[in-house]
Amino acid sequence: xxxxxxxxxxxxxxxxxxxxxxxxxxxxxxxxxxxxxxxxxxxxxxxxxxxxxxxxxxxxxxxxxxxxxxxxxxxxxxxxxxxxxxxxxxxxxxxxxxxxxxxxxxxxxxxxxxxxxxxxxxxxxxxxxxxxxxxxxxxxxxxxxxxxxxxxxxxxxxxxxxxxxxxxxxxxxxxxxxxxxxxxxxxxxxxxxxxxxxxxxxxxxxxxxxxxxxxxxxxxxxxxxxxxxxxxxxxxxxxxxxxxxxxxxxxxxxxxxxxxxxxxxxxxxxxxxxxxxxxxxxxxxxxxxxxxxxxxxxxxxxxxxxxxxxxxxxxxxxxxxxxxxxxxxxxxxxxxxxxxxxxxxxxxxxxxxxxxx
Numbered sequence: 001x002x003x004x005x006x007x008x009x010x011x012x013x014x015x016x017x018x019x020x021x022x023x024x025x026x027x028x029x030x031x032x033x034x035x036x037x038x039x040x041x042x043x044x045x046x047x048x049x050x051x052x053x054x055x056x057x058x059x060x061x062x063x064x065x066x067x068x069x070x071x072x073x074x075x076x077x078x079x080x081x082x083x084x085x086x087x088x089x090x091x092x093x094x095x096x097x098x099x100x101x102x103x104x105x106x107x108x109x110x111x112x113x114x115x116x117x118x119x120x121x122x123x124x125x126x127x128x129x130x131x132x133x134x135x136x137x138x139x140x141x142x143x144x145x146x147x148x149x150x151x152x153x154x155x156x157x158x159x160x161x162x163x164x165x166x167x168x169x170x171x172x173x174x175x176x177x178x179x180x181x182x183x184x185x186x187x188x189x190x191x192x193x194x195x196x197x198x199x200x201x202x203x204x205x206x207x208x209x210x211x212x213x214x215x216x217x218x219x220x221x222x223x224x225x226x227x228x229x230x231x232x233x234x235x236x237x238x239x240x241x242x243x244x245x246x247x248x249x250x251x252x253x254x255x256x257x258x259x260x261x262x263x264x265x266x267x268x269x270x271x272x273x274x275x276x277x278x279x280x281x282x283x284x285x286x287x288x289x290x291x292x293x294x295x296x297x298x299x300x301x302x303x304x305x306x307x308x309x310x311x312x313x314x315x316x317x318x319x320x321x322x323x324x325x326x327x328x329x330x331x332x333x334x335x336x337x338x339x340x341x342x343x344x345x346x347x348x349x350x351x352x353x354x355x356x357x
Contacts, residue, residue, distance in 0.1 A: 002062075006022075006057045008045055019042070025184055028201050030195065030200035031205075032191070033207055035191070037209065040157050042189075059185075081146035081153070089145075094128060095117075095125050095126050096126040100148075125141075135167075147178060147179070158189060160190070197217070201217060224340075226341045241269060254285045258339055259335070269340045271338040276335065278331050279320065284331045284332070285329060289322045290304055301315060313330065
């Protein structure tokens with residue numbers, strides 16, 4: 001199946017989106033970002049529910065949108081499966097009839113509905129109306145309806161947000177299995193890092209209407225590129241640096257030594273990796289221990305630094321653990337200190353840029 005490529009510029013009051021994105025036709029691409037960054041707007045632009053002021057969208061060799069050529073296919077001609085945050089099921093239709101809605105002409109509707117009822121374990125619910133379903137059941141119906149129409153692209157907006165925490169793991173696995181064989185571009189918008197870690201093959205980070213990072217999930221989480229992206233990805237312990245003295249970063253929070261690239265301008269931010277710092281009786285970073293949590297394989301220490309900034313570290317079960325409310329000093333190995341720019345000057349993309357593909 002072909003890839004999906006888009007270059008889009010869109011603006012409305014107090015908001016602008018300007019980005020390039022390429023989404024391959026294998027695996028799941030997840031988009032993360034703070035509220036209002038444009039994630040859902042991007043999905044609506046791809047689906048044809050919004051029109052950009054400039055740009056183009058291409059699915060393989062087929063042009064969906066080209067403002068310069070006055071091409072703008074209607075949503076129904078793009079053959080996009082769109083799973084909305086509230087699932088948008090028809091309340092007056094049964095589960096089976098919701099799945100059957102929108103099936104293409106010539107398809108054996110009864111056989112198709114039976115297949116998806118079985119695939120997503122919905123057969124006992126086939127005659128129920130959406131009002132008689134739980135959140136997880138409605139989510140499965142919405143996914144079955146989206147996939148039954150054999151879309152060329154699947155777009156999902158916060159699909160697990162209305163589902164109880166206890167059901168999310170089961171539904172994530174079911175979702176992965178359901179789309180694994182589709183062989184189409186799949187874009188998942190979410191704010192939940194666990195959704196991304198468990199189902200995404202690639203991760204894109206959006207901030208202020210721009211795609212700031214895009215690449216394989218493991219690479220993006222390990223190398224966010226800058227501090228703004230790192231915070232979106234849940235990196236703890238990002239600290240502003242007020243001054244550098246050779247290889248020592250100083251701030252109102254204290255000071256630590258780091259390994260710097262001598263050819264680069266000193267960074268404005270450091271991150272301290274939670275795995276590696278240890279309590280010490282010698283010189284170290286002063287902290288106040290506020291909470292100790294047993295995480296099963298390790299202890300998580302929540303601390304406050306001199307300026308009241310939070311710091312989280314992880315200690316092996318075999319290590320001595322300071323008491324909550326006590327003062328301590330932490331030895332911070334250099335390899336645990338990651339220098340970061342506050343903001344990158346250009347997007348950090350590891351998938352081909354559509355403008356140059």
